[in-house]
Each structure stands twice: as C-alpha cells, then as structure tokens.
Amino acid sequence: MTDSAPTFARGGEAGPGPSPRAALGGLRSRLGDGFAVRLLGGAGALIPALALVFIVVSLVLEALPAIRLNGWSFFSSSAWNPGSGYGAVVTTHGIPHPQGSDFGAGPLILGTLVSSAIALVIAVPVSIGAALVIVERLPRRVSYLIGLFLELLAGIPSVIVGLWGVLTFGPFISQHVTGPIARVMPDVPVLRYFSGSAGTGLGLLNSGLILAIMVIPIIAATTRDLFRQVPILPREGALALGMSDWESARRITIPWVRSGIIGAVVLGLGRALGETIAVAMVSGSITGQYPSNIYAAMSTFAATIVNQLDGALGEATGFWLKTLAECGLVLMVITLIANIAARLLVRKVSGAALPVGRGL
Secondary structure: OOOOOOEEEEOOEEEEOOOHHHHHHHHHHHHHHHHHHHHHHHHHHHHHHHHHHHHHHHHHHHHHHHHHHHOHHHHOOOOEEOOOOOOOEEEEOOEEEEOOOEEOOHHHHHHHHHHHHHHHHHHHHHHHHHHHHHHHOOOHHHHHHHHHHHHHHHOOOHHHHHHHHHHHHHHHHHHHHHHHHHHHOOOOOOHHHHOOOOOOOOOHHHHHHHHHHHHHHHHHHHHHHHHOOOOHHHHHHHHHOOOOHHHHHHHHHHHHOHHHHHHHHHHHHHHHHHOOHHHHHHOEOOOOOOOOOOOOOEOOHHHHHHHHHHHHHOOOOOHHHHHHHHHHHHHHHHHHHHHHHHHHHHHHHHOOOOOOOOOO
C-alpha cells in the first residue's frame, strides 16, 4: 500500500495540503509584511517628533545670543531698533551687535494674540452655525455645493486674500463700517479703544477680520464632518421629547462632538497665529509701538519675520537675524501652549455626561 499525500477538508472535499516549501514561503511573507508594517509605523511615529525636536533645537541655538542679550525685557519692551548699519560694532557679554540695537516684542505679542482672538471670536460661531445649517437644514445637493465652496475658499492662497483685503475689503470696512462707529464711540476707558481714527483699512481689526475669513473654512468644514457623524436617533428622540431644533442642536448635536469642535478651533487658532503673508499685507507692518486703538497699524511675529528677514540677512553681525529667530521661537512656544491647553480641555470635556432633556 503506497503512502498518499496529506489531505485536508475544504468545503466538504478533501484536497492536497500545502507543501513544506510553500508553507515556509508564506511564513516568510507574513514575517516580512509584519516587519515592513512595524518599520513604516515606527518611522511614521518618529519623523514628526524628530522634525519638531530638530526645529526647536535649531531655533534655540540660533536665538541663544539674542536671548542672552535681550533678556526678559524683550517680552515687555516696545523698542525695535536694528541699530546703525554704518556705525561701529559693539560687543556686549561677548555678543557682537550693531551700535544702538534694541529689540522688544511687546507689541508683537499683543498683535499676534489680539488679531487671533478677533479671528476666533468671529469665526467660531459663524463656522458652527454654517455647519449646522449645511448638515441639518439644506437639501443634500445644496449642502454639497456649499461644502464645495467652503473647501475652495480654504484653498485660496493667502496672498490673494491679503491683496483683496488691501484693495477692497479694508477700504470698504474703514469707510462704511468702522469709520462711522469710531466717530460716535464715547471717550470712556473701555470704549476708547474703539474710538479715534479708523485709518485706511490697514490695522489690527482688519487683520483679525481677514484671519477670520481664512479660518472659517477650516473650522466649518471640520465641524460639518463631525456633525454628520452624530447618530440620528438621539436627535429624533430630543425632538420627540419636545425640544426645538435649536435646543436639539445645543443639547445633543454640539455636545456629542464637542471635543472634536475644540480640535477644529485649535486648527483654526494655529492658522491664525502663524499666518504670514496676508497679515503682513493688511496689518500696516509697524513695529516698535503699541496700537493706539483697534484700527491702528500693528504687526505680528510672523509678519515681522517675513518683512524684515531680507534686511536681517544683510546685517553684518547677524544679531538682527538671531532676534528674528527668537521671535520665531516665542511664536512656536505660544502655539505649543495653545495646543497643550486644548488637549487638556478636550480631555476634561470628553468624559462629561451628555445632557439630555429640557431644562437640564
């Protein structure tokens, strides 16, 4: 009686089993695939972290002489003087710098934070309202068309938005909106910041409005996708319990994805803090002084870096360039603090119970 090849049952029928060579090849293939997955996964996890560390270390090394010489007064002083390019080079604490150079980032910190705050105050409610209308009110075809326009608006280059702000939006706002408001605003301690000359449309308020226009598509598109993930049954149950559409949205839809909304707002904040070209075009680009009112010219960290980088590269001692590196480092720290605060807020609200019911 001759030996037969090993058999196994598949679908009720017997058939020849895999040969040892084929089995070994399959094992090697699975081991190779697992190694490739682990390698790519490890690289994908390490590359962003290594890139962040490399950027931070490079900025710190480049900005270290400016940090030592500018000191803590850099964060409160409003002086911004690169010094004389034709005078003698002065050495202080072993750091060469032009004679008369003095830098302070107080107005830049104020301009960066206030313009981003203006943008978020306008963009967040508009974006959430637009997302609710797109998801719950508009017909499918219309909502698709509006969503397409949102994505197209997000893809417009910032230089185009800045040019539109300089040529059209800024002059219109200053002549027909902020000008009449500034003329009738009373001269009292709080409202005084909204009075005075509205300028020509280049300033703090216009920068915040332009940033809001650039941030709205990011927050609205992300929030729209989040709202579409909310189950229909809780919303229908809320309506069946007697809630209005607004109450259902406020107590069911928005709380259901509130951690995701916070993440979308952080994305918009990051865009607002780091926006460069558009703000450089519409802010007025004035350094060394605080804005006298909300319409006055100002600058931000990003706009100052892009406007003064060419002159700093030509400065002989390199101290001006090192100060711009310090500005970039401060901007990165502000962005990281905003992201960490958002993560803590997301962790706090993600475990809260979902409020349901009228009057709760």
